[in-house]
Every structure is written in structure tokens, then in C-alpha cells.
Amino acid sequence: MSLPEGYRSTFAPDEPDNRTNDRKPVSLSEEKSVRVDVDSTRTKPTLALETDILGRFRGDLSRAGVAGEERLAVVLYLALTSRVLPWDKPTERPISVIPKGTTSTGKSHVTKTTLRFFPGSAYVDLGSMSKRYLFYSEESFAHRFIIVPEWASVAEDDELVALLRTLLSEGRIIHGTVDEKRKATKIEKEGPTGLIVTTTAAAVDSEMETRCLSLVTDDTPEQTRRIYDAFADLEEENGSAVDWEAWHDLQAWIAEHGETRVLIPFVRSLGELMPTSSTRLRRDYVSLLCLVRAHAILYQAQRERDTQGRIIATIEGDYAPIRALVAELIAEGVEAGASPAIRETVAAVRALQDEGAAHVSPKALIKKLGVGRSATYDRINRALLKGHLVNEATKDERGMKLVVGELLPGEEEFLPSPQAFVRALEERGGRTSSGSTMPVSQGLSGSPVRPVNPLDDWVKRDLVLCLICEARPVAGGPCSLRCAVCREAAAA
Numbered sequence: 021m022s023l024p025e026g027y028r029s030t031f032a033p034d035e036p037d038n039r040t041n042d043r044k045p046v047s048l049s050e051e052k053s054v055r056v057d058v059d060s061t062r063t064k065p066t067l068a069l070e071t072d073i074l075g076r077f078r079g080d081l082s083r084a085g086v087a088g089e090e091r092l093a094v095v096l097y098l099a100l101t102s103r104v105l106p107w108d109k110p111t112e113r114p115i116s117v118i119p120k121g122t123t124s125t126g127k128s129h130v131t132k133t134t135l136r137f138f139p140g141s142a143y144v145d146l147g148s149m150s151k152r153y154l155f156y157s158e159e160s161f162a163h164r165f166i167i168v169p170e171w172a173s174v175a176e177d178d179e180l181v182a183l184l185r186t187l188l189s190e191g192r193i194i195h196g197t198v199d200e201k202r203k204a205t206k207i208e209k210e211g212p213t214g215l216i217v218t219t220t221a222a223a224v225d226s227e228m229e230t231r232c233l234s235l236v237t238d239d240t241p242e243q244t245r246r247i248y249d250a251f252a253d254l255e256e257e258n259g260s261a262v263d264w265e266a267w268h269d270l271q272a273w274i275a276e277h278g279e280t281r282v283l284i285p286f287v288r289s290l291g292e293l294m295p296t297s298s299t300r301l302r303r304d305y306v307s308l309l310c311l312v313r314a315h316a317i318l319y320q321a322q323r324e325r326d327t328q329g330r331i332i333a334t335i336e337g338d339y340a341p342i343r344a345l346v347a348e349l350i351a352e353g354v355e356a357g358a359s360p361a362i363r364e365t366v367a368a369v370r371a372l373q374d375e376g377a378a379h380v381s382p383k384a385l386i387k388k389l390g391v392g393r394s395a396t397y398d399r400i401n402r403a404l405l406k407g408h409l410v411n412e413a414t415k416d417e418r419g420m421k422l423v424v425g426e427l428l429p430g431e432e433e434f435l436p437s438p439q440a441f442v443r444a445l446e447e448r449g450g451r452t453s454s455g456s457t458m459p460v461s462q463g464l465s466g467s468p469v470r471p472v473n474p475l476d477d478w479v480k481r482d483l484v485l486c487l488i489c490e491a492r493p494v495a496g497g498p499c500s501l502r503c504a505v506c507r508e509a510a511a512a
Contacts, residue, residue: 064273064321065266065269065270065273066266067266067267067269067270068270068273068274068278068320068321069321071322073270073318073319074094074097074318074341077093077094077097077137077267078090078093078094080137080262080263080267081093081133081134082250082253083260083261083262084133084136084262085129085133085250085251085253085254086126086129086130086133086250087126087243087246087247087249087250088238088243088246088247089126089130089237089238089243091235091345092119092127092130092235092237093130093133093134094345095117095233095235095311095345095346096117096119096130096131096134096216097134097137098115098311098314098315098318098342098345099114099115099116099117099165099214099216099233099311099314100134100135100138100142100143100165100214100216101271101274101314101317101318102114102115102214102310102311102313102314102317103142103163103164103165103212103213103214103275104163104274104275104278104280104317105212105280105310105313105314105317106280106281107191107211107212108281110306111287111306111309111310111313112282112310112313113191113212113214113306113310114165114191114212114213114214114310115214115233115307115310115311115314116188116214116215116216116231116232116233117215117216117232117233117234117235118171118216118217118218118219118224118228118229118232118233118234118235119131119216119218119219119235119237120218120219120220120221120222120234120235120236120237121220121236121237121239121398122220122237122239122394122395122397122398123220123394124394125237125238125239125243125395126237126238126247127218127237128169128170128218130237131167131169131216131218135167136262136264137264137267137268137271138267138268138271139268139271139272141164141275142164142165142271142275143164143165143166143167143216144159144161144164144165144166144167145167145169146166146167146168146169146173146174147167147168147169147170151173151174151177151180154166154180154183154193154195154209155183155195155197155207156207160209160210161192161193161209161210161211161213162209162210162211162212162213163211163212163213163275164213164214165213165214165215165216166184166187166213166214166215166216167216167217168184168215168216168217168218169218170217170218170219170220171217171218171219171221171224172219172220172221174217175224175225179195181225181228183195184215184217184225184228185225185227185228187211187213187215188215188227188228188231188232189231190211191211191212191213192208192209192210192211192212192213193207193208193209193211193213194206194207194208194209195207195208215232217232220398222398222401222402222404222405223405230300230303231303233307233346233349234349235349236359236361236402238361239361239391239392239395239398239399240361240391241390241391274317274318274320278317278320279317279320279325279329279330279331280317281328281329281330281331282312282313282316282317282330282331282332282333283326283328283330283331283332283333284309284312284313284333285332285333286333286335286339286441287309289441289444290339290436290441291305292444293436293440293441293444294435294436295434301350304350307346307350308342308346308350308435311342311345311346312333312338312339312342313333315333315338315341315342316331316332316333316334316337316338317331319337319338322337323337335438335441336438339438340437340438343435343436343437343438346435347434347435348434350434350435351434351435361399361402362399362402362403362406362408364389365385365389365396365399365400365403365409366403366408366409366424368385368388368389369385369409369422369423369424370424371388372384372385372388373423373424379412379413379421379422379423380421380422380423381419381420381421381422382396382397382400382419382420382422385400385422400420400422403425406426407425407426408424408425408426409422409423409424409425410422410423410424410425
């Protein structure tokens with residue numbers, strides 16, 4: 021919905037805002053929609069034809085001066101790519117992300133650098149404009165991301181926080197305001213719109229936390245060393261420069277001419293294998309599916325299409341890399357897992373207690389971990405939130421008295437692996453969730469027999485993997501012959 025007629029002259033901001041803008045926001049006045057039909061006459065950009073687009077992204081990320089933090093950067097890249105999802109159903113929406121970390125660990129640098137891989141029309145950066153811009157701008161925010169550089173800058177603004185909560189639940193901006201005559205008016209800005217907000221806090225608004233993927237930056241000495249090396253590479257100008265225009269061209273092609281509808285034929289089988297230990301998994305499952313869709317959209321030039329022209333996501337090509345990326349994050353979010361940093365911190369407290377300390381002070385833990393004061397306190401706060409550490413100091417006592425709290429979760433498999441799909445199909449005799457009884461091996465054996473449900477065919481063709489080398493079978497051989505066992509089997 022557009023702003024009411026005469027809005028600019030009748031309504032005043034809810035509170036004075038005299039901040040100046042160093043940069044003007046990108047205008048989308050001529051951009052009607054990011055979702056259009058595929059234009060077969062438009063030549064695909066070179067990057068769209070790459071067999072390893074995210075590998076190329078990681079390489080260019082390093083050339084741009086980012087050391088380590090590849091998981092955070094890749095999640096951000098896929099999240100921003102998810103802006104093009106059509107929002108036709110609950111599992112087609114942008115993925116919102118909260119990069120976390122203590123001061124100077126690089127969360128802002130990684131975020132800003134990742135944004136450089138996208139054209140300005142893909143996002144709105146609140147770090148370069150008034151916070152009230154979202155309320156009163158006539159600019160379109162559909163299929164874009166809102167970037168909040170630091171949660172602390174908006175945390176005390178109840179109206180803006182409420183707007184961001186609504187943005188995550190509804191996918192659009194809704195703001196109620198009152199004019200000078202106390203007449204209520206509601207402003208609506210159509211989406212879908214995603215959110216990226218960085219923070220030094222262990223947690224932000226609880227409702228926002230459950231609607232976003234949270235990633236914590238690496239605070240280890242090893243990462244600090246990698247950063248030093250990256251600075252040296254920049255100084256020596258090692259390697260070629262990043263071709264930003266090529267990345268912008270890729271994203272512009274996806275938004276304007278690419279296909280944004282994705283079919284996930286294995287979604288029912290995945291749901292049957294997913295854990296059910298927490299209600300939060302209902303939302304995390306949606307984020308998982310949306311990331312799979314974003315990955316398939318990025319690699320659409322290498323994917324097959326169904327009869328409706330939708331991109332067909334695959335287990336090996338799309339689910340497997342997403343699982344490797346976020347399994348630990350999702351497990352930690354539902355307290356079924358813990359990050360290496362938290363495990364190291366709890367282990368250090370336990371070791372100090374084993375050495376005779378009744379309680380462990382932050383000062384002793386800082387010395388034990390060797391990661392610095394800010395990083396240690398950040399780890400302590402996150403471990404306290406999860407209950408893995410307990411502070412036994414009373415309110416009247418200064419400082420902390422840390423002891424080990426709840427046991428850390430085990431290392432068991434959380435999200436189902438590609439091999440789990442194979443085992444599940446084999447256990448039910450090759451029967452897929454839709455009921456076909458075709459043997460699993462026939463999916464790629466070249467047999468003329470076809471399953472009744474075409475979705476079964478897509479699932480089986482992607483599921484029949486070599487359990488040793490994880491390669492996909494081809495006609496005339498048990499797999500792509502990448503391992504010795506398979507080569508010997510083919511020769512026999």
C-alpha cells in the first residue's frame with residue numbers, strides 16, 4: 021500500500037530525527053518487481069555457468085581481504101540470494117541472519133564485504149540513513165534486505181524493533197502512526213523483505229532470535245593469525261582483483277531473468293528423518309528448505325527443470341552442502357549441539373575445577389583460554405545463556421563464580437545425511453514416501469521401468485550414491501568411479 025495522499029505535509033515523524041545521510045539510498049522507482057518470467061534470449065552470465073559458484077565466491081572473498089569466516093559469509097550470500105524467492109508458500113521466504121561476535125572479531129567486515137557482491141538494489145543499509153527512513157520512504161522494499169549494522173543502535177527504539185519483528189513474521193513492513201489530529205493511519209510496505217543485523221550481544225530480542233539464523237564469529241588466536249596473513253596479502257597485492265561487476269551481473273540476471281521457483285522433491289522424506297525434539301525446529305526446518313532453494317537458484321544453470329519449468333533441487337547438489345553449512349547452527353539453536361568455542365570454554369572451566377578451584381573467575385578463564393578479555397566474556401555469556409556454565413556469585417558479590425552447568429550435547433548426527441536417505445529407502449524396500457515400489461537401484465540403472473510418481477524418480481536418481489565415495493552412479497557402472505572399490509566393481 022502506498023502512503024496516504026498528502027502524507028508528507030500532514031504527518032510528522034514520531035520523534036525528531038536530525039541525522040544527516042552521507043549517501044542516498046538506491047532508487048527503485050523504475051523497478052517494478054524482482055520476479056519476472058525467464059527470458060530465454062538473455063545470455064546467462066559467465067558465473068552462472070560455473071560448476072562451483074560458492075567455491076569461486078570463497079576465493080574472491082579471500083582476495084577481498086576476508087580471512088576465515090567462510091561459513092558466515094556463505095550463509096550471508098545465500099540469505100541475500102533468497103530475497104528473490106516468490107513467497108508463494110510458507111517455505112519460500114528470505115532467510116534472515118544475525119552475525120554475532122565480540123568487538124573486532126570481524127562480523128561487520130564480513131557482512132560489508134559480502135554485500136559488495138550484490139548490486140545496491142538488493143538491500144537497504146540503515147547504517148547510511150535515518151532509522152525512520154523505513155517508515156516514511158516511498159521506496160519499494162520488496163525482494164530486498166534491510167541491513168542493521170549494530171543491534172544496539174535500534175534496541176531501545178520500541179517502534180523500530182516492533183517493525184522488525186513484524187518484518188520477520190509477515191515478510192513486509194507494517195507501521196501504525198498518528199497524525200497531529202490523533203487520527204490513526206497504517207502504512208504498509210509490501211515484501212518479501214529479509215533482515216541482517218549484527219550484534220556484540222550474546223542474544224537480541226527473543227522473538228527475533230527464533231526467526232533468524234545466528235552465527236558467531238571466530239575469536240581464536242588461530243583466526244587472528246589468519247587475519248594478519250590476509251593483511252599481508254593485501255599489502256603485497258597477491259592475486260588478482262575481484263571482478264565485482266561479474267557478481268553483480270549474476271545477481272541481476274537471477275533477479276530479472278532467472279527462475280526463482282524451486283521444487284524440492286525429497287521434502288517429505290527429509291521431514292520423516294528430521295528430529296522432533298524442539299518446537300523451534302519447525303521454524304528452523306523452514307530456514308533449511310529456504311537455503312536449499314536459494315542454493316538451487318544460484319546453481320540453476322546446472323539443474324534440471326520439471327514440466328512447470330521449476331528448478332529441481334537435488335540431495336547431493338543442494339541439500340548436502342546446506343546441511344554441512346547449518347547443521348551445527350540448528351543443533352545449537354535447539355540446544356542439541358554446542359559450538360567448538362563453547363565446548364572449549366566449558367572444558368577450560370572443568371579443567372580448572374579439576375585442579376582444585378571451587379569456582380572459576382573470568383580472570384582465571386582468560387588466562388586459561390588465551391583468547392582475550394572481550395572474547396572470553398562473550399563466550400561466558402553465551403554459555404550462561406545455554407546453561408552450560410553457572411554463575412554462583414550472589415547479587416551482592418562482585419564478579420563471577422563460574423562452575424560447570426548442564427552437560428554439553430553429544431556429537432551425534434542431527435540433520436539427516438544423504439546416506440540416511442539411502443538407508444531409509446533401503447529399509448522400506450526402495451519404497452519412497454509417495455508409495456512407489458521400484459527398487460532403489462533402478463533409478464539410475466538405465467532400466468525402462470519408471471515409477472508411478474515422477475517425484476519418486478527425481479528422489480531416487482539423486483539418492484543412489486556410492487556409500488564409500490558418495491559419487492552418483494552412471495549407466496554402465498556403480499558410480500562415477502572416483503574410488504578404488506567402485507573401479508574394481510565396475511571392472512568385475
